[in-house]
Amino acid sequence: MATSLERRRLPLPHDAREGVLPGDAACPGCPIPMALKVISAVFGEKAILVIPACCTSVIVGTYPGQSIKASIVHVPFASAAAVASGISQALKARGVSDVHVIAWAGDGGTADIGMASLSGAAERNEDFIYIMYDNEAYMNTGIQRSSATPKGAWTTTTPTGKVENKKDVARILIAHGVPYVATASVGYPHDLYSKLQRARNTRGFRFIHIHAPCPPGWRFDPQYTVRVAKLAVETGLWILYEYVDGKLVISGPSRPFQDPSRRKPIEEYLKYQGRFKGVTSDVLSEVRKYVDENWKWVLKMATP
Amino acid sequence: MVKVVKPVGGAKLPVSKPIVGVAGRTGLWRNMKPVVNNEKCTRCYQCEIYCPVNVIRVEPETGAVINYDYCKGCGVCVDVCPTHAIVMIPEGGV
Amino acid sequence: MVLKIALTGNHAISYAVKLAKPEVIAAYPITPQTTIVEKLAEMIESGELKSRMIRVESEHSALAACFGAAVAGARAFTATSSQGLLYMHEFVHWVSRARAPLVMAIVSRTINTPWNIWPDHSDFVDQRDAGWVMAYAMDNQEAFDLTLQAFKIGEDPRVYLPVMLGIEGFILGHTTMPVEIPDEDLVDQWLGERRQPYVIDGSEPLGLGGLTFPEDTEDMFYAIQEAQESAKKVVREVDEEYGRIFGRSYGGLISCYWCSDAKYIAMAMGAWSGDLIEAVEKLRGEGYPVGVLRVRFYRPFPIEDIWSVVRGVKGIIVFDRAISFGAWGPIYTDLAAGLSLYTSNLPYMANIVAGIAGVNVTSDDFYGIVKSFIDSIEEGRLTRNYFAWVKVRR
Known part of the structure; x- marks a missing residue:
């Protein structure tokens, strides 16, 4: 699936190869450790991950071990941004400046139960990075819909498909006026790497929204995690961009798809996923409309 | 300033440290096994970068090497390999 | 300075x-x-x-x-x-x-x-x-x-x-x-x-x-x-x-007032203990052998310290400014459970729940309640321990 362009790219830094240790408790094909590997490539051991209830709480394994060579503070569901605020302030008070605080939360812990503490920390411009890894439902509890579940998707609590559109958390964060907002995807680790580098070199509140296809939750074969992630971008459903200093810049992998004619048909993305099996043509045309509207907004924001 | 002093009486604390194989030998989960033909490997690192269990190492001399103790057999490496150098075979098969 | x-x-x-x-x-x-x-x-x-x-x-x-x-x-x-x-x-x-x-x-x-x-x-x-x-x-x-x-x-x-x-x-x-x-x-x-x-x-x-x-x-x-x-x-x-x-010590987990020779103990926690102390001072003046035990630490519950004070007394009256609906006052509950680990021969005990929702309880209120508790025992009228939610309206 890799393009010739990517083939020429250098691997992620080799000194970070051992940041995520083999033998974690993730399901086969899980996108979460893929993204955690990129984080370790950027921050090494000098990161404190604040993790609310989510798949990652389980993935990193059981006491007295953990699969990540960085620090982790496990916290209650609604509190990642608040605990991260406290850690960040304590490190400042103690003069520790080479350690990065990263809230690492799922879509439920971010878009739903964690929204108030996230908004609070963003408004205070707390100095840490908040990463929402978005597998578009409550996967750890067994695939229940969240506000980030897309329209039409089956979950155990939306057996005939979700009626509402996905909540756009990145836009909410842009409205907070924070220094850095980006969208990313596990399908594009180099893009994620450069975004994390940029976040690392920015002070204040930074938000990155990572699209993370979940094989069991989305009902696709585990070997297709990367393929599905890329198709979300190639169909224009998921748009990669950065928002810095009041300017939105569309990221490399998404740039070709500004032109609607270059986008793959949405069915290409949906067909891999059992969760969209029941999607009707009516819903499909609403999804198309959603994609168009989303691009309209992105292009407007990207216009100087 | 803060001083870390162990609790008197050696109380067990909810604190963990990084270890390999925290969920056991996850290679045992596998029913299909990825096998690399390093003749076809171009050392593009895609399999290493994407491997969710971090068990693939690509080196210029050896090509891609998989640690089967922990490989869960998801097949992502097969799907991302641009030269089809990796294939899945049934575990315990021929 | x-x-x-x-x-x-x-x-x-x-x-x-x-x-x-x-x-x-x-x-x-x-x-x-x-x-x-x-x-x-x-x-x-x-x-x-x-x-x-x-x-x-x-x-x-x-x-x-x-x-x-x-x-x-x-x-x-x-x-x-x-x-x-x-x-x-x-x-x-x-x-x-x-x-x-x-x-x-x-x-x-x-x-x-x-x-x-x-x-x-x-x-x-x-x-x-x-x-x-x-x-x-x-x-x-x-x-x-x-x-x-x-x-x-x-x-x-x-x-x-x-x-x-x-x-x-x-x-x-x-x-x-x-x-x-x-x-x-x-x-x-x-x-x-x-x-x-x-x-x-x-x-x-x-x-x-x-x-x-x-x-x-x-x-x-x-x-x-x-x-x-x-x-x-x-x-x-x-x-x-x-x-x-x-220059200030309070007695550790509990504070005691006139406890050393007391035959009766009144227990409370918090600011209203001050009113209880005032009431008991008055009762002492009238010859009642009563002391006040003030709970300073609720957790750990200071049962050893309390036992050392109440061992051998005739009666304990506990004032709780909270209620576990369907049960009793929380301090009384802990006290009764704790004392049962020390003795099967419990003194007379009463639990008064009062001052709920900010209702004012005065030193006169305490005076009346403690006095009647002691009198009823001394006069042989009290046959069993009791719990009462006292609604004070004055």
Whole structure:
């Protein structure tokens, strides 16, 4: 699936190869450790991950071990941004400046139960990075819909498909006026790497929204995690961009798809996923409309 | 300033440290096994970068090497390999 | 230099916090707590206090931020009341189970609905099963002293637990009394630098609170029970040492008034103990052999200290300013359970629930209730122990 362009790219830094240790408790094909590997490539051991209830709480394994060579503070569901605020302030008070605080939360812990503490920390411009890894439902509890579940998707609590559109958390964060907002995807680790580098070199509140296809939750074969992630971008459903200093810049992998004619048909993305099996043509045309509207907004924001 | 002093009486604390194989030998989960033909490997690192269990190492001399103790057999490496150098075979098969 | 200034209970706590020099304070406004953190904010903005204040968007986040700060190596403080405390209840457990020492002031206020801002102990006692060390003050000076001591007790390696310090809203919180503020250098020397069992600051990769199997989890919780047990010794030590250095001791986990020769004991916690003491003083004047036992620490529950006082008495009357609906007052419940471990021959016991939702209970009320308890026993009229919710309307 890799393009010739990517083939020429250098691997992620080799000194970070051992940041995520083999033998974690993730399901086969899980996108979460893929993204955690990129984080370790950027921050090494000098990161404190604040993790609310989510798949990652389980993935990193059981006491007295953990699969990540960085620090982790496990916290209650609604509190990642608040605990991260406290850690960040304590490190400042103690003069520790080479350690990065990263809230690492799922879509439920971010878009739903964690929204108030996230908004609070963003408004205070707390100095840490908040990463929402978005597998578009409550996967750890067994695939229940969240506000980030897309329209039409089956979950155990939306057996005939979700009626509402996905909540756009990145836009909410842009409205907070924070220094850095980006969208990313596990399908594009180099893009994620450069975004994390940029976040690392920015002070204040930074938000990155990572699209993370979940094989069991989305009902696709585990070997297709990367393929599905890329198709979300190639169909224009998921748009990669950065928002810095009041300017939105569309990221490399998404740039070709500004032109609607270059986008793959949405069915290409949906067909891999059992969760969209029941999607009707009516819903499909609403999804198309959603994609168009989303691009309209992105292009407007990207216009100087 | 803060001083870390162990609790008197050696109380067990909810604190963990990084270890390999925290969920056991996850290679045992596998029913299909990825096998690399390093003749076809171009050392593009895609399999290493994407491997969710971090068990693939690509080196210029050896090509891609998989640690089967922990490989869960998801097949992502097969799907991302641009030269089809990796294939899945049934575990315990021929 | 020792200062004596007139302070409300809330500001007494602020001044004690200032001397403890926490690196991080996080709080959310709620009546009647708010003036504690308002004062601290003033101190920070005027440069008197070097703390970082996180003006969070909820109480849940207030304790969450303090938790984060504490595990990352900072001394941390927050304060709340009533609904705010209930809102952070999830974190109340999280902090103690993580063995993260920090200090929280509770300016008690009735749990709602209906909306009611007057004090009882319902918010405070509602936290009893979380593993915190829990103290309750009787006056503003004690609120000051307990706040300072809370940092010392919680950060002791024999304890390593968060400490909660309660006062009644308005009754102490907004009432001014003279408070003695000790010398800063002396406090620095006595309190020393922060100690904690581990620190998550990136100096080594550590994980806090990851998924743990039942046996290991139970071991961790048993260690909290042991820490509560050792906290009893630490509280007595700290109280005694504080007295030696700063001139005020209170008797450790409990305070006793006319107990040594008492045949009857009246028990209470908090500011209304003052009214009870006044009533008992009057009864003493009339020849009643009664003393007052004031609970200063609700957790660990000081059953040994109480037993040493009540052993052999004829009757104990317990005043609770909270109710466990469908059962009894919380202090009485603990007392009865605790005493049953020492003796099968319990004295006469009565549990009076009163002062609920801020209803005023006067020294005259206490006088009447205690007198009738003693009279009914002495006159042979009392055949069984009793529980009564006394609605005081005068």
